[in-house]
Amino acid sequence: MSRQQVEPASSSYRLQLQGITKQYPGCLANDKIDLAIQAGEIHALLGENGAGKSTLMKMIYGVTKPDAGKIIWQGTPVTIKDPSMARRMGIGMVFQHFSLFETLTVTENIALALGDEAGDLKQLATRISIVSKQYGMELHPNRHIHSLSVGERQRVEIVRCLVQNIKLLILDEPTSVLTPQEVESLFVTLRQLAKDGCSILFISHKLKEVQALCHSATILRAGKVTGDCIPAEVGTTRMAQLMVGDDTPISTDYPKSSGTLPFLIVKDLSLVSEDPFAATLKNINFEVRSGEILGIAGVAGNGQEELLAALSGEHLVARAEQVCFADTAVGLLDPRARRELGLGFVPEERLGRGAVPEMSLKENTLLTGYLQGLVNNGFINQLKTSQFADQIIKDYKVKTPGNQAAAQSLSGGNLQKFIIGREILQNPKLLVAAHPTWGVDIGAATAIHRALIALRDQGAAILVVSEDIDELFLISDRLCAICDGELSPTKATTATSIEEVGRWMTGVFDQPPVASEHALQTSAI
Amino acid sequence: MFLKLQPRGGASATMSYLSPLLAGVLTLLTGGIFFAALGHNPIHALSVFLIAPVSDVYGIAELCVKATPIMLCAIGLALTFKAQVWNIGAEGQLLMGGLAASAVALQLLDVETALALPLVLFSGMLGGAAWAVLAAWLRNRFNANEILTTIMFNYIALYLLLYFVHGSLKDPQGYGFPQSALFADSALLPILIEDTRLHIGILFALFAVVAAWTFLSRSFLGFQIKVLGLDSNAAKLSGFKHKRLVILVMLISGALAGLAGAGEVTGPIGQLIPSISPGYGYAAIIVAFLGRLHPVGIFFASLLMALIYMGGELAQIELKMPLAVTSLFQGMLLFYLLACDVLINFKIKLAGSNTQVENV
Numbered sequence: 001m002s003r004q005q006v007e008p009a010s011s012s013y014r015l016q017l018q019g020i021t022k023q024y025p026g027c028l029a030n031d032k033i034d035l036a037i038q039a040g041e042i043h044a045l046l047g048e049n050g051a052g053k054s055t056l057m058k059m060i061y062g063v064t065k066p067d068a069g070k071i072i073w074q075g076t077p078v079t080i081k082d083p084s085m086a087r088r089m090g091i092g093m094v095f096q097h098f099s100l101f102e103t104l105t106v107t108e109n110i111a112l113a114l115g116d117e118a119g120d121l122k123q124l125a126t127r128i129s130i131v132s133k134q135y136g137m138e139l140h141p142n143r144h145i146h147s148l149s150v151g152e153r154q155r156v157e158i159v160r161c162l163v164q165n166i167k168l169l170i171l172d173e174p175t176s177v178l179t180p181q182e183v184e185s186l187f188v189t190l191r192q193l194a195k196d197g198c199s200i201l202f203i204s205h206k207l208k209e210v211q212a213l214c215h216s217a218t219i220l221r222a223g224k225v226t227g228d229c230i231p232a233e234v235g236t237t238r239m240a241q242l243m244v245g246d247d248t249p250i251s252t253d254y255p256k257s258s259g260t261l262p263f264l265i266v267k268d269l270s271l272v273s274e275d276p277f278a279a280t281l282k283n284i285n286f287e288v289r290s291g292e293i294l295g296i297a298g299v300a301g302n303g304q305e306e307l308l309a310a311l312s313g314e315h316l317v318a319r320a321e322q323v324c325f326a327d328t329a330v331g332l333l334d335p336r337a338r339r340e341l342g343l344g345f346v347p348e349e350r351l352g353r354g355a356v357p358e359m360s361l362k363e364n365t366l367l368t369g370y371l372q373g374l375v376n377n378g379f380i381n382q383l384k385t386s387q388f389a390d391q392i393i394k395d396y397k398v399k400t401p402g403n404q405a406a407a408q409s410l411s412g413g414n415l416q417k418f419i420i421g422r423e424i425l426q427n428p429k430l431l432v433a434a435h436p437t438w439g440v441d442i443g444a445a446t447a448i449h450r451a452l453i454a455l456r457d458q459g460a461a462i463l464v465v466s467e468d469i470d471e472l473f474l475i476s477d478r479l480c481a482i483c484d485g486e487l488s489p490t491k492a493t494t495a496t497s498i499e500e501v502g503r504w505m506t507g508v509f510d511q512p513p514v515a516s517e518h519a520l521q522t523s524a525i
Numbered sequence: 526m527f528l529k530l531q532p533r534g535g536a537s538a539t540m541s542y543l544s545p546l547l548a549g550v551l552t553l554l555t556g557g558i559f560f561a562a563l564g565h566n567p568i569h570a571l572s573v574f575l576i577a578p579v580s581d582v583y584g585i586a587e588l589c590v591k592a593t594p595i596m597l598c599a600i601g602l603a604l605t606f607k608a609q610v611w612n613i614g615a616e617g618q619l620l621m622g623g624l625a626a627s628a629v630a631l632q633l634l635d636v637e638t639a640l641a642l643p644l645v646l647f648s649g650m651l652g653g654a655a656w657a658v659l660a661a662w663l664r665n666r667f668n669a670n671e672i673l674t675t676i677m678f679n680y681i682a683l684y685l686l687l688y689f690v691h692g693s694l695k696d697p698q699g700y701g702f703p704q705s706a707l708f709a710d711s712a713l714l715p716i717l718i719e720d721t722r723l724h725i726g727i728l729f730a731l732f733a734v735v736a737a738w739t740f741l742s743r744s745f746l747g748f749q750i751k752v753l754g755l756d757s758n759a760a761k762l763s764g765f766k767h768k769r770l771v772i773l774v775m776l777i778s779g780a781l782a783g784l785a786g787a788g789e790v791t792g793p794i795g796q797l798i799p800s801i802s803p804g805y806g807y808a809a810i811i812v813a814f815l816g817r818l819h820p821v822g823i824f825f826a827s828l829l830m831a832l833i834y835m836g837g838e839l840a841q842i843e844l845k846m847p848l849a850v851t852s853l854f855q856g857m858l859l860f861y862l863l864a865c866d867v868l869i870n871f872k873i874k875l876a877g878s879n880t881q882v883e884n885v
Contacts, residue, residue, distance in 0.1 A: 314761050336764025347762055356756040366748060368763050375745045382743075 013072070014039045014199040015060070015168055020069035022055050029055040031223040032069070037168070042190060042200045044210040044231060047220035048243055048441040049412065053203050056220070057170050060201070061093045062086040074167075084115070092161025093170040098153050102146040109145060110160045117164065124163070131162045135189045150299060151182040158189070169193065170201045175209055179299055180469060180502030187213050205243070205442075207236040208470070219243055244442045254453050256477050256494060259292030263461035264430050265324040269317060271306055279303035279485045281310070286480065286487060288430065293452065293462040294490070295476030297469055297501050303485035304434070304465050305348070311432050311463070312345050313338045325430060339371055344428030346419055348435050350412065354419045357408035361400060364407050365389040365422055372426055388425070396421030397447065413444030420448055430461045437471060449475050469498060469505075483507035530871040540869045545815050545822070548861035549829065555857055565844060573843050574836035574850075584835070586721035590793055591831035594619065594785035594802065596730040598809035599827055600737045601778030603818040607741065608774045609754040614660060614675025615782040616806025617682035618653035622783025623790045624686045625652025627797035630712040630790070631694060631705055641711040646787045653783015654776050656682060661775035665768040671775075679806070690799050705797035714792040726788035730827075733781060738820040750774060782806060803834065803851075811859045830855070 015037045022030040030052045037043045047053045058064045060071070062080035070077050073089060080086050086093075100109050107125045111118035118124055125141035132139040137155040145153060154174060161169055171190075175183045190200055190213065204210055210217055211231040219227045219242040227242040264287060271281040281303050288294045298304055309315035310323060313335035320329035325341050333341075345368075347353040355364045365388050366374055374385045389403035396417045400410055407415060416436065423431060436452065437445035452475055456462050465482075466472050472479060473493060480490040481504035488504035553571065560570035578584050598615040605612040626649030633641045660678060663669040687703075696706040714724035741747040753760045753770050760767060789801050812830050816822030837851030 312762060313764070334764055334766070335762060336766075339764060345762065349758070352756055353758040353762055356752055356759050358755050359752070363748070366745075367752065367759060370745060370763075378745055379743050380745055380748060 012038055014041075014074060015201075016070075016072040017056075017060075018070040018072065020056065020059060020066045020071070022052075022059065022064070023067050024055075028223050030059075030066070033220070033223075033225055035218050035225070037199045037201060039167075039199055040194050040197045041216065042194050042202055042214045044214035044217035045201055045203045045220065046205065046207070046210060046217050046239060046243055048205060049439055050222075050441075051220040051243070052223040053220060054172070057093070057172065057201065057203060060086070060168075061091060061170060087117075087164060090165050090167035091170065092164060092166045092168070094154065094157040094161065094172065094174060096172045096174075096176065098157055100145045100153055100156060103144065105142050105144055106139060106148075106156050106159075107141040109156060110163065113160050114164070127163050128159055132159050135162065135192055136185065137189055150177045150301070151179070151186075154178070154186070162193075166198055168199045168201065170203070172203045173205070174202070175204065175206060176467070177299065179505040180498055181506060183209065206470070207231075207239050210239070211236060221245060240442060254449070254475060256492075257292050257456060258477065258492075259289030259461070260459070261290055261326075262287040263290045263326050264288040264311070264463060266311075267322055267324070269307075269310060269322045271310060271315070271317060273306060279306055281306050282485045284485075284487045286490060288461040288463050290429070290461045291456060291459045292477040293456050293464055293475055295472035295479045295493070296463065296465045296482055296487070297472050297479065298465070298467065298482040298505055300467055302482050302505075304482060306485070307482065308347070308432065308434050308465060312343070312347075336371075339368065339426075342429030344368075344423035344426055344431040346416075346423055346431070346433040346436055348438070350415050350419055351408055355407040355415060358406060360404045360406055361393065361398075361410075361418060362386055362389040362403040364418070365392065365403070369422060369426060392418055392421040392425055395425065396451065411441075413440040416440050417444055417447055417451075420451055424451055424455050428455075428460055430463070431455060432463045432465075434465045435467065436464060437468065438466075445471075469501060472501075473498065481505045529874045530867070531874045532871055533869075537869065541866075542817070544865040544869055545817065545826070545862060547865050548815070548858060551861040551865075552854060552857045555861075556854060559853075560844075563846075570840070570844060574840050574854075575832060577843075578832060578835035578839050582718070583721055586718055586723035587835060588828060588831050589727045590722050590724070591834050592827040593724075593726040593730045593792075594789055594805045595809050595812055595830050596823060596827035597726075597733055597781045597785035597788070598806050599812040599816065599823045600730075600733045600820060601781035602809055602813040603816070603820070603823055604737065604741070604750065605774045605778045606813060606818055607754045608750045608770060609757070610661070610664075610771055610774055611672045612657065612660070612675050612775060612778050613672055613810065614657060614678050614806070615778070615785075615809050616802060616804065617675065617679035618656045618779045618782035619786035619789075619802050619806045620679075620682040620686050621656040622649035622653035622786030623797065623801045624682075624689060624786070625649055625783070626787035627694060627705055627708075627790050628689070630708045631797075633712055634706060634709050636709070637711050639711070641709065642714070642791065645708075645712045645791055646784060649787020649790075650780040650783045653781070653786060654779040657775040657779025657782070658772060661772045665771060686797075686801070687799055690797055694797055696796075703799050707796045708791060712791055713795060714788060722793045724788070724792040726785075726792050729784060729788065731824075734820045734824050741820070746770075746773070782809075808834075808855060811855055811862075815858065815862055829858075833858075 013036045017033055017035040020030050020033040033056055045053050045056065059066050062082045062085055071080060107121055107128060110128060111121060111124055128139065128141045132155065137159065139152065139155050139159060154177065174186060178186060194200055202214055214231050217229050217231050217239065218225060219239065221243060229239065231239065266284055266286050269281055269284040273280055279302055284307065310317050313333055317323060317331040320331040323331040328341060330338050330341060351357045356367065362385055366380060366385050369388055372388065374381050374388060386403055392398065393400060393403060398418045398421065399414050410418065420436065433452065436448050440448065452462060464472065464476060476493050478490050479493050479496055479501055481488045481501050483505055484507055486507065488509045557567035557571055561567040579588050598619060602612055602615055626645045629648040630645045656678060660671050660674045663674050664671045690705065691703045694705045696704060714726055717723045717725055741751065749760065749765045749770055753765060753767060757767065785805065786801065790797055794801060808830050812823055812826040816826035833854045834851055837848060840846040840850050841848055
């Protein structure tokens with residue numbers, strides 16, 4: 001491979017950006033961005049959603065062009081016309097959402113991505129084997145994509161970049177889909193790549209990972225560079241403040257609680273999905289007590305959606321007593337009946353399930369708030385609905401011109417605050433929240449965490465399903481993980497560790513989950 | 526070089542209301558060109574087509590007579606379309622309503638009772654509703670696409686009607702003509718204005734406009750229907766009962782179309798004949814979209830569609846044009862409406878000009 005030696009360049013920088021500006025209609029996405037990466041450097045690009053990270057890397061990869069500013073590649077100013085030119089220059093990119101064909105093999109997928117450069121398929125397969133072994137990413141060239149885990153699929157994307165003559169690898173939020181163990185092995189690969197002279201641009205909003213991996217960091221806020229730093233030297237708090245600004249509060253620690261009586265009780269829940277690509281739930285047992293937050297960790301697609309649908313009532317289970325709210329068996333009740341019994345639900349998709357995009361906030365208040373006296377004799381009580389909507393907006397500091405604004409006009413964080421507020425203000429006895437802060441900025445995430453803790457302290461049972469393990473450790477009182485439709489044992493957050501939960505996420509349960517939960521239940525009876 | 530459609534950031538609200546007007550203007554322009562190409566003075570032809578029919582009280586009354594069934598059908602269709610239930614079967618539901626109403630009216634030929642008319646109209650609504658609910662049930666039970674089933678039901682309804690009008694409902698004293706006996710006066714809709722055919726059916730239609738508007742904007746069921754149409758996942762999660770709502774909108778839609786059919790046989794026609802509708806149920810689909818699925822919009826769009834029907838008849842007489850001119854204008858109207866709507870939501874780009882779709 002030709003990247004063994006760092007080539008002597010007129011400038012020691014592999015890539016320099018000077019004054020990069022990109023204007024979109026109504027939005028200055030990048031405002032005079034400067035950034036420099038040396039050969040063999042792992043450089044973090046930090047920022048919240050909407051800070052301009054995606055726009056910037058799209059310009060480096062030739063997907064869009066800057067309005068102003070210079071891109072200097074190995075000392076020479078260049079105009080990157082399109083991604084294929086970027087690839088020829090030695091720039092590779094791994095997107096957050098993979099573009100792989102499920103029914104094709106690893107080699108075929110990589111050949112498709114490379115186009116003419118792929119050459120002979122057999123030779124390509126050999127190259128894939130060599131490269132993947134060299135960087136500690138075990139990958140069989142003839143496996144079909146649909147049989148690979150998410151972590152393995154990401155390897156395919158990375159190897160796709162490595163089989164070319166790569167000098168700069170851009171990774172967009174690569175760890176968001178990985179278990180802690182997979183993250184660790186990815187970092188090993190990246191460090192070795194950097195040692196061999198490849199520059200890496202690591203885009204993330206996870207400060208701990210940036211601190212563990214990156215040599216330097218550039219922090220963006222609202223399209224502008226707010227700071228350059230060496231992550232190992234400054235604390236995560238300082239980096240967070242650079243990301244969100246000094247006036248935004250940041251989640252710290254919350255006191256843990258042990259709860260009182262079980263409210264949500266799930267017993268021997270098994271579900272075989274009609275959809276062949278959906279996960280099957282295998283004998284799930286757990287309970288959530290009033291006044292506690294139970295967190296369920298897990299990589300997406302391991303049965304979370306199916307479990308949540310069984311709890312919300314969208315998917316009815318086989319026997320009523322498989323899902324109970326306190327003494328009432330609800331497994332065969334529809335979502336409305338469950339709401340009447342005290343269920344609040346925050347779905348993963350906030351636009352298109354939690355809220356109707358085209359409808360106003362007022363109408364979206366009615367969407368699940370209709371049991372709160374907003375409907376009289378079949379007619380909508382407009383005044384009460386408006387008042388309820390205004391109360392949500394005020395109490396949860398939703399930034400919006402008013403309750404007539406369409407849900408889709410709100411930012412993700414604001415809409416999520418609205419949805420959580422709408423559910424909490426209905427005084428649920430049980431709140432089920434799926435990925436409550438996914439894609440939400442730090443300020444909104446903090447507000448959401450505080451709201452959940454306050455609801456817990458009022459005595460509600462709360463179930464949080466999340467992929468963000470840091471979040472779960474922050475707010476949960478007890479933790480477990482779901483893997484391939486099976487639930488791990490549950491432990492108090494203070495009694496477990498990220499490593500243990502990470503093992504659970506990969507399906508390594510230290511003790512048989514069924515037995516432990518049975519013991520718990522018999523003791524409860 | 527290819528033409529590419531690129532989504533605009535957001536559709537302008539004003540333009541989405543102006544688009545039906547724009548479509549109307551474009552239809553007139555094209556119609557004018559079309560008349561000129563056939564050797565007519567376009568101004569004269571258009572005035573024969575669009576102004577002459579409504580130049581006197583009788584004409585305006587006729588306009589309302591024709592607008593009544595279209596309005597009733599279109600209001601019902603708008604409800605189903607709001608719920609993303611694509612009922613294309615208003616024509617068949619109208620025919621079944623006319624058939625059921627006739628069957629009952631013919632049993633009451635010698636009965637003088639004030640209840641006759643309500644009974645006949647109610648039978649019509651029942652006939653139309655049953656025909657629509659059948660399609661709704663097939664959708665709920667077997668996941669059968671309602672577009673296909675309702676279209677097929679249109680034909681079944683037409684042949685059922687023909688079967689009866691040639692058979693058991695044929696007037697025994699009718700010299701073998703395929704038509705029923707004339708209904709008794711007690712089963713006919715009262716006339717509103719002397720010497721015209723304007724009957725109280727228009728009041729039903731106006732009531733339907735107001736009721737539908739109230740239902741959609743004020744009632745919780747109307748809200749659920751809108752949510753179901755915009756976002757069925759949100760409806761499901763919120764506990765709205767999908768299948769029941771489908772049945773409900775089809776029931777209302779079918780009942781209104783059935784009422785339209787009953788109104789035709791007990792109004793301007795006065796008996797059952799083989800052709801009780803010149804495609805009102807299909808025209809109502811265009812009207813529903815032309816009126817932006819909004820009851821008030823549908824009110825105006827129905828009047829326009831009725832005018833096109835009348836203009837087509839007059840053009841046949843005065844300009845010696847074929848009746849197809851009616852369908853032509855209907856088609857142009859729908860075509861321009863869809864085209865305008867596309868341009869509101871998208872702009873056209875040349876794909877060769879190397880512009881990328883950019884997402885912020």
